[in-house]
Amino acid sequence: MTDTATRPIRVRRMRLILGTLCAAVLAAAGTMIAAPSAYAEADRTLTSNATGTHNGYFFSFWKDSGNASMTLRADGRYSSSWNNSTNNWVGGKGWATGSRRTVSYSGTYNPGNNNTYLALYGWTRNPLIEYYVVENFGSYNPSSGATRFGTVTTDGGTYDILRSQRVNQPCIDGDRCTFYQFWSVRQQKRSSGTITTANHFDAWARAGLQLGSNHSYQIMATEGYQSSGSSDITVWEGGGGTTPPPNPQPGNCTATLSAGQTFGDRFNLNVAVSGTNNWTVALGLGGGQSLQNSWNAAVSGTTGTITARPNGNGNNFGVTIMANGNWNWPTVTCRSS
Structure with missing residues (x-):
């Protein structure tokens, strides 16, 4: 089986020419844009590569082939499904800018006996780093193909700390990048809980694994590689373990x-x-x-x-x-x- 610990998520930036032109016209004309109340956007199903915001959360969806889809739902919730026709896909909801935030999530994750992860996933620049906090996985443990740097115990479990390197591979800045991947892989699998992100960042730093100073996005992601499975995950900021906070009332804001x-x-x-x-x-x-x-x-x-x-x-x-x-x-x- 392909070693996914040494395989990057191939991120593609989509440039929507029509959107750019429309925005330029609006700016030039001084047209006013009214934002709808948060948490009111309809469900949206993605089958092609996209990033953006939905109900107050950043989202990212990417696949290289096959039948993978992700449906954006209320607040920080998304659901996904994919089958073996898909070589590789990854998607989820979170934040456009990563930070030392506390992240909680809950839901269902069905990896089967397949190569798939459920992970807090993000990127930094200066230097360019791709990172995972893997909460659950299927048949393939990403720690199998990376260099181990110890462990960190946090949020009721122990995580293996690992590093791998990619050379001349796709990244958030292009198609030929050289960068490290940092991993925290939970030894006790789970599909709901709280991730104290700062504890992983600090443990990596103590092991000599230094993230970049410029954070890109940070999402609670589902990934599948030459596999099939499904997930239904809700993510939010702050503690709370397995119960999402009640939906705020949007009112007429x-x-x-x-x-x-x-x-x-x-x-x-x-x-x-x-x-x-x-x-x-x-x-x-x-x-x-x-x-x-x-x-x-x-x-x-x-x-x-x-x-x-x-x-x-x-x-x-x-x-x-x-x-x-x-x-x-x-x-x-x-x-x-």
């Missing part, structure tokens, strides 16, 4: 974007929130973009999905976004806090 001043390398956006005075607005920045400045709100994050909350200055705030060649407006969602 709406966030509306309008164009501000544009400069040679950056642009301003104004955000107007209506329907509630207690809100959380999520702005999903595109590739290459970063937050330079903000005003009239408490804003956290600089890349990926950034969040804004009231800071006593009312329901209107603004942001300055460094474009880095990407002039698309961010996605926006709003929920009542």
